[in-house]
Amino acid sequence: MTITSAPAGLRRAARRMLTAAVAGMLLATASAAPAGRPAGAAGYTGPHPGTFTGLGFDTCAAPSDAAMTAWLQSPYRAVGIYIGGVNRGCAQANLTREWVASQQAKGWRLFPLYVGLQAPCTSYQRRIDPAQAASQGRAAADDAVTAARNLGLAPHSTIILDIERYPSGNAACSTAVLSFTSAWTARLHDHGYFSGLYTNIASAGLADHVAAYSQPGHVRPDVLDFANWDGAQTTTDPTIPSTYWVPKRRMKQYQGDHHETWGGVKINIDSNYLDLEPPTTRYRSTTVTPTRPSSRAAGFGPFRSTR
Numbered sequence: 001m002t003i004t005s006a007p008a009g010l011r012r013a014a015r016r017m018l019t020a021a022v023a024g025m026l027l028a029t030a031s032a033a034p035a036g037r038p039a040g041a042a043g044y045t046g047p048h049p050g051t052f053t054g055l056g057f058d059t060c061a062a063p064s065d066a067a068m069t070a071w072l073q074s075p076y077r078a079v080g081i082y083i084g085g086v087n088r089g090c091a092q093a094n095l096t097r098e099w100v101a102s103q104q105a106k107g108w109r110l111f112p113l114y115v116g117l118q119a120p121c122t123s124y125q126r127r128i129d130p131a132q133a134a135s136q137g138r139a140a141a142d143d144a145v146t147a148a149r150n151l152g153l154a155p156h157s158t159i160i161l162d163i164e165r166y167p168s169g170n171a172a173c174s175t176a177v178l179s180f181t182s183a184w185t186a187r188l189h190d191h192g193y194f195s196g197l198y199t200n201i202a203s204a205g206l207a208d209h210v211a212a213y214s215q216p217g218h219v220r221p222d223v224l225d226f227a228n229w230d231g232a233q234t235t236t237d238p239t240i241p242s243t244y245w246v247p248k249r250r251m252k253q254y255q256g257d258h259h260e261t262w263g264g265v266k267i268n269i270d271s272n273y274l275d276l277e278p279p280t281t282r283y284r285s286t287t288v289t290p291t292r293p294s295s296r297a298a299g300f301g302p303f304r305s306t307r
Contacts, residue, residue, distance in 0.1 A: 042107055043104060043105045043106070043107060044104050044107055044108075044109065045104055045154065046154055047153075047154045047155065047156040047157040047158070047194075047278060048109055048110040048111065048112065048153055048154070048157040048158070049078055049109040049110060049111045049157075049158065049274060049276055050109060050276075050277075050278060051248075051276065051277040051278065052077075052078055052109045052274050052276050052277075053248075053274065053275045053276070054075075054076075054077055054078065054273075054274060055075050055076045055077065055078070055233070055271065055272065055273060055274075056076055056077070056078030056079060056080065056109070056111060056251070056271075056272040056273075056274050057074075057076045057078075057079060057080065057260075057267075057269040057270065057271055057272060058079065058080025058081075058082075058111070058113065058253075058269065058270050058272065059079075059080070059267050059268060059269045059270070060082065060089055060090040060268075061082075061090040061091065061092055061093070061094070061095075062079075062081050062082075062092055062094040062095040062099060063079075063094065063265070063267055064094055065094070065099060065102050065103075066265075067265045067267065068102075068103055068106065068108065069106065069263070070262060070263025070264060070265040071262045071263060071265060071267070072106060072263070073262045073263040074260070074262035074263075076271075077107065077108065077109060078108065078109040078110070078111060078272070078274055079103070079108055079109075079110060079111070080110075080111045080112075080113050080160075080270075080272070081095060081100075081110050081111070081112055081113065081151075082095075082113050082114075082115060083095070083112045083113065083114055083144065083147040083148060083151060083153075083159070084114050084115075084143055084144055084147040085114045085115035085116040085140070085143075085144070085162070086115075086116060086117060086126045087115040087116065087117070087118060087124060087126050087162075088114075088115045089115070095151070096151070097150065097151050097152045100151045100152050100153065101152060109274075110153070110157075111158070111160060111196075111225075111251070111272075111274070112144075112148055112151075112153060112157060112158070112159045112160065113159075113160045113162055113198065114140065114143075114144040114147075114159055114160065114161055114162065115162040116140040116143075116144075116161060116162075116184075117136055117140065117180065118163065118164055118166070119163065119164075119166035119173055119176070119177050119204075119205070120172075120173050120176050120177075121166050121167060121170045121172075121173035122164065122165075122166050124164070128176045128177065128180050129176075130172055130173075130175070130176035130179075133175075133176040133177075133179035133180040133183070134179045134180070134182070134183040135183070136180055136183075137179065137180035137181060137182065137183030137184040137187065138183045138184070138186075138187040140161070140180075140184055141159075141183070141184045141185075141187030141188045141190075141191065142187065142191075144159050144161075144188070144193075145159070145188065145191040145193055148193065155191075155192040155193065156192060156193065156194060156278060157193055157194065158193070158194040158195065158196045158222060158223050158276075159188060159193055159194070159195065159196065160196030160197065160198050160223065160225050161181060161184055161195070161196065161197050161198065161221070162198045163177060163181065163197065163198060163199055163203075163205045164200075164203070165199075165200045165202060165203035165205070166203055166204050166205060167204055168204035168207060169204075170204075173204075174204060174208045177205060177208060178208055178209070178212050178218060181197060181209070181221065182212075182217075182218050182219045182220075183219075185219040185220065185221050185222070186219045189219075194222040194223065194278070194279060195221040195222050195223070196221055196222065196223035196224070196225050196251075197209060197221035197223070197224060197225065198225040198226070198227070198253075199224075199225075199226055199227070200226070200227040200228075201226055201227065201228045201237060201239045206226060206239060206240070207239075209221070209224075210239075210240065210241065210244065213241075213244050222249065222279050223245065223249050223250070223251065223276065224240070224244075224245040224249060224250050224251075225250075225251045225252075225253070225272075226239075226240065226250070226251075226252055226253070227252070227253040227256065228252060228253070228254065229253070229254065229255055229256045230254065231254055231255055232252075232254055233252075233254055233273040234252065234254075234273065235250035235251065235252050235273060235275045237252070247277075248275050248276050248277040249276065249279070250275055250276075251272055251273065251274040251275065251276060252272065252273050253270050253271070253272050254271055254272065254273055255270065255271040256270045256271075257270060258271075
């Protein structure tokens with residue numbers, strides 16, 4: 001294997017446009033892993049990522065099925081997939097229901113990512129409207145769940161909302177983001193899915209969500225996915241209170257934007273360490289009319305993992 005670093009760039013939303021093409025050129029068909037290399041885990045069909053502690057990677061476009069077979073020689077066993085969002089940066093030629101089923105059969109765990117509207121105080125073209133933040137958050141969740149179901153992702157999977165870095169010191173911006181993400185989480189719960197949030201430790205997004213963690217009326221995400229490119233494979237960080245998003249409710253992106261080659265296939269990736277298990281409370285799936293307000297009160301119940 002080889003690992004090479006690339007200059008840091010925009011983390012997820014609009015980079016690595018040629019990843020899938022490069023992977024396909026490097027290996028049109030993957031051979032079986034040679035003797036002594038790690039084999040694929042047993043097939044998995046439960047909620048994603050489910051109970052999982054270990055390494056994962058994400059890349060802008062889902063790699064080919066052959067590339068994913070080749071990467072069973074890597075230490076990674078989870079992969080991030082960009083299932084939708086108005087700010088998703090790459091086309092997803094490989095990301096189909098059949099692709100998901102094939103990766104599940106190989107034992108890959110998936111962590112679905114959704115790159116929706118961004119903070120109103122950023123330079124993104126598609127941003128949250130502070131006057132409509134809650135309704136836009138619900139609409140994003142409706143869209144994400146539709147995409148997840150179309151891909152065959154099981155109910156009670158966690159869908160991670162990617163909120164890129166935004167500056168601190170803008171109260172109206174922070175309020176809009178929190179309104180959006182709270183509505184996003186509540187709506188995912190209505191649909192029977194769990195909520196994740198991606199943020200950078202240097203972004204106001206982390207500080208805002210830490211401050212709102214126990215705030216009345218705020219529906220916090222079930223899982224925190226945070227970026228700190230210090231290379232440490234851990235989910236602890238001094239910027240996050242030790243009692244928040246525990247136990248096993250965190251994942252960390254510890255290295256960004258670099259190339260690795262496994263099984264002859266080179267892919268530009270971000271590296272992640274996951275320490276997750278399903279929340280102890282679930283929200284029963286129900287029929288929800290898209291983009292309309294709904295009550296979270298119905299459908300709460302005990303959850304017992306079967307995994």
